[in-house]
Amino acid sequence: MLAELGFIATFLAFLAALYAAGMAFYGVRRRDDRLLLSARNAALATFPLMSVSLGALLIALVTQQYQIAYVWNVTDPNTPTFFRITALWGAQAGSLLFWSGIMSAFAFGTIALNWHGQRRLMPYVITYIMLTLAFFLGLSLFLENPFERYWIMPDNSVVKSVFALSGAVPPAAARLAETSHGLNPLLRHFGMIVHPPLLYMGFVGFIIPFAFAMAALASGDLSTGWIKATRRWTLLAWVSLSLGLVLGGRWAYDVLGWGGWWGWDPVENAAFLPWLLGTAFLHSVMIQEKRGMLKVWNMFLMLGTFSAVIFGTFATRSGLVDSVHSFARSGIGFPLFFFWFSVTAVSVGMLLWRWRRGELRDDRRFNGLLSRESLFVLNNIVFVMLFIAIFWGSFGAPIVSELFLGTNITLGKDYFLQVTPPLFLALFILMGVAPLSAWGVTSLLRLGKALIVPALLAAAMVALLALMQPAEPLVLLIYGVIALSGTVALWETYRGAAARHKTLGENWATAVTALVARNRRRYGGYLIHLSIAIVGIGALGSELYQQETQRTLAVGQSLALGGYTMRYDGFLGGQIADDGRVMDIAQVTVIRDGREIAHLRPRRDFYPNAEGMNTMTIPAAHSTAENDFYVLLVDWEAISASSATFKVFINPLINLIWWGSLLLVFGTLVGMYPDEKHALATAVAAQPSRLAGVKA
């Protein structure tokens, strides 16, 4: 029942998406409003249909319908309800359906909010979103169907089919429950509830600005309308992706047990690549909005961002690269590849076409080498160079080498830490200087003067860091550059507030809120800069000054590392948890300055039912502002456990990464918060006449 319901709803959503795409395009060509309305309604309908479809799969997961192959694959009778829910995106078929569901929600949102304001663009927007949705739904329906059920045929063979087959009987429920797999142990973490949905929201969310960009190209309305209409959508996608990336790091830190949070794995990089282009885009659109420049470039960045999103999806879901994170290989590789290529070729082709017709000419020229716009251009160049370096390292070099040189190579952390640091440093320098420069032209003298106070503040922060963790002069200088990008943001905000305080006589609190309210976008942006500086310092500190040691301790023995002492107290072997996993737990005490500050329980979990990787080394950590004391249980003496081997890390400043990313979310919310008159649909107020565009 659930399987049929879900499948039919998905199929109807597929038809509705195809209909909407075709009708919207036909309608706008024929200039027939009734057709457009019909297309819009069909596009809107995909969301409730997808809700039904996802709801059916969710109910099947929660109520343990193991006859459905997907349910059988990702859950077992021991799985707690929490992970039954998250199992919705726990494997390829479900997560693809979930992806489509998010896309239909975004489509619904943009139609609801932007339909009236962007009448010219909306038909094309619907066409592009619905074509993409139809493609992904097609994958779900024809290649990765999560609603397929097991049937036993009269000749005793087992087949998979959504609908009941004549003569076939469902397998015995008890047998199915007994043989079911359970969720991949890697995915049994609290982060599972937020990380994949956020990452998918980040990926899928970029379809809105992309569709608007394509609509602008298709309709010929190449004003900044598409940028203004989608600014908040872009920010929403961007912040989801940012947070998704950081939470992914946190997850790795908590579960994978290698003491780090970013492994430069191709799959991680695949999610980082669209972020780089998207961030470049968020900066360079400001130049187009204010100065009417870089129109082609902005268009290109947005098309590139979405192309990178689809490429990332293709790379992670096709088995193009081998990685611990990637999905099992499946038949969707080539369809995704062709989709990626078509999206890229069509969008770039349209951009070139409009450009050659001369319709994307800039209103102004660059006139000073040292101006905010040229610094923004520089920022964009660095982002693109980072993109190239990371893309090449993750996908270029390994594939080229294997195909054309016949040698398998790995480009790991080693490579990325050789190539990317200068580029990241350049970004931080630009983050420090650009906010102080003026549009048009600026002078070195003025820039220098404006930098004095932030530089002093940054120096103070560096001194503080040096006290906590002695470091080489070069490292301190780099800390300083990163800190400067944050202090500039703070100082600029302070100066703005001080100006109000003094000239308008407002008290400080009012001055700050009024200032921010006056330009949420700018001060939200400054908060984001500050948060990125914090994350940067945390990343640098934890990378450069991580200490580790591995020792085998008898019960009662201790090891010392970086001012901490850790004593092995005892062992709890073979503890069985509710979900059926077997836990072997070591008990250790962390001592600092003669005081016992924490009792930690690093452990090893064993999942008897899981396929493939079935043991997980779960670290335990004691966190302080200064650093994390992070312990892994590596091994222990069989049976007696009278001695055990521990790997201990000290990760300095790593918590700055998590705190910084919280600030980043806050900063983005400030930047996104709608102005009173300008809701998400910016143009509603500006173009009231178009509200009533439809004749009955």
Added chain:
Amino acid sequence: MTHLHATEQDVLTEAAVVAEPTPAKHGANFIVFLVGGILVVLAVIFGLGLRHQQQTQPTEGFAPLFTLQTLSGEAISLESLRGQVVVINFWASWCGPCRSEAAELEAAWQRYKDQGVVFLGIAYTDTERNAQAYLQEFGITYPNGLDYQTKISAQYRITGVPETFIIDREGHINEFVMVPLNQGQISAMIERALTKGQNQP
């Protein structure tokens, strides 16, 4: 007729105004070709890359040729074994299922070694020390060697160990299995390869 009409025309006129003062840029064709070229190169690389990744173990056709450096110091090339049936077994000392078939393989080797059948054991990502110890443990006497630089495994596109290929007398892959085998299965496979050679002289 509708409001939409007007807006469409606005667009057209707007576009016309912008487009008017623009002469065709020199070098525009160059850029179009450059961008097109980059796209094609990317598509070719990733298309081929994906195809390469999705290739599976060969089950027919000529067996890829290789030269195995055995642990006892010989070099055996597959080409030199033409005319004999070759059993190629990929294994590793760290592989649990391999252990269950090791003695079976040796027994089969003892039975067929004088009947024009050659066994080659190829250890995947293994070390000399562990491989030697494993061979001693199971008393394996047929030639075994490490797959240096994982070149042979790459040629045969193995996805794990154990995997076994049977090569017929003409050097074609006759059968491929990716499960641990027992003596009966191995014998049956060898027999099939042997008889095939006789039917088509």
Added chain:
Amino acid sequence: MKTLVKVTLVLVLIVMAFAAVTLSVSAQDDPRRPVSDDEVNAVSKKLYCPVCENITLDTCGTLACAQWRDEVRILLSEGNTPEQVIENFVVRFGDRVVGTPVDPLLRAIALITPWVFSAAVLVGVAVVFFRWRSEGTHTAPMAAKRSTEKTPNATHSLEDYRARLESDLAARR
């Protein structure tokens, strides 16, 4: 290049075979120095085993990797430097076991290519920029004038700062 690899391979093989024989003989009286876990991990951190894609040897939990770590320990205990151990692994298992290839050609391709592409981007940007400048001298002086008007002289008082801020904000609307 290829012959060099082969020669080293053969050499290493001979040494290995020899070592294996001597080892099995004299396993009891162990002349080797003890090697700490930290030393093993320091080398393992730089190695990748083909069984665990993109995970360094020190954190990979498979039996294959555990055996490789033992091999690292043995090689270190035999007096090899960490560099020699890594070299040894590369010769035996190929360039895929290190984070950046050791083979000079592969290494150059891996490390230089991104900079070549980046340089191409920079050249492209420079060409566009200079073309704009030369065009700009006769087509877009108006915009330039407007922006110079807008930029006040370099002063530092809060009053001026606020004025500049307001003009910035106003330009946005």
